[in-house]
Amino acid sequence: MDMPAIIAEYFPGISAESISAAVEDYQPAWKIIQHTWSNETLKEIMQGKVSVPDSVINEAIADRLLGSDENADNAENREAVELPVTELRLTSKENGRLEIFANTRKMGRLEFSGTIEEFVHNGSDSHVTYRVKERALKDHGLASWFFSRISMSMAQKLFGRFDLGESLPTTIKGNYITVDCRKALEQSELAEAQIKGYRLLDMLEIKNAVPHDGYIMFETRLNIPQEIQVAALDLLLRRNTQEGNEAK
Secondary structure, X not given: OOHHHXXXXXXXXXXXXXXXXXXXXXXXXXXHHHHHOXXXXXXXXXXXXXXXXXXXXXXXXXXXXXXXXXXXXXHHHHHHOOOOEEEEEEEXXXXXXXXXXXXXXXXXXXXXXXXEEEEEEOOOOEEEEEEEEOOOOOOHHHHHHHHHHHHHHHHHHHHOOOOOOOOOOEEEEXXXXXXXXXXXXXXXXXXXXXXXXXXHHHXXXXXXXXXXXXXXXEEEEEOOOHHHHHHHHHHHHHHHHHHHHHXX
């Protein structure tokens, strides 16, 4: 099933063929949607639940540990970048816990267990708050570095791939660490894509993220402005009417 067919499920009576023709009027936003979201991901977003397996998140983390987001232009430069963490992976548990393992150059092997207290993204705010249990966060710089990468690797399926720089702004209070993702997301492809002046980045909302056994479930919502809904439906209905008249 392709994307027009998926969207047609939510607009009964409007053909997938008409949607395919209508979306041509919303380029290049449609190209960015196709590049960022697979058919399955788009369908899950529209249904309000997106499941991201640990394997997908850990693959994204491993890719970042290669130094591809550390201003390295080629493979040789990436190998020369000395990252503070040589290995980083997470494991989601059925009880809502997030287990984090890291090998660091400075402190050696580290293991954390905690929970995702908040994972929020909307038109004005984008942040993730973790609560680390059973261990104090002593090295704030290191914690900021790898929680930044964990946060964005978790959300890569929703926002696509983009550079982080050295780290994202973080606030650490006791065992609570909050990562401000807004600046990084403003540089994503979704932030560049607009439909009638509305950004796709602002239409996508994340309300929460909960670990389960082997995956994290994101609660999502597409806040499509009424102006766009009316314009899109009007265009689709007019195309259907035109096709119907031509067929007579």
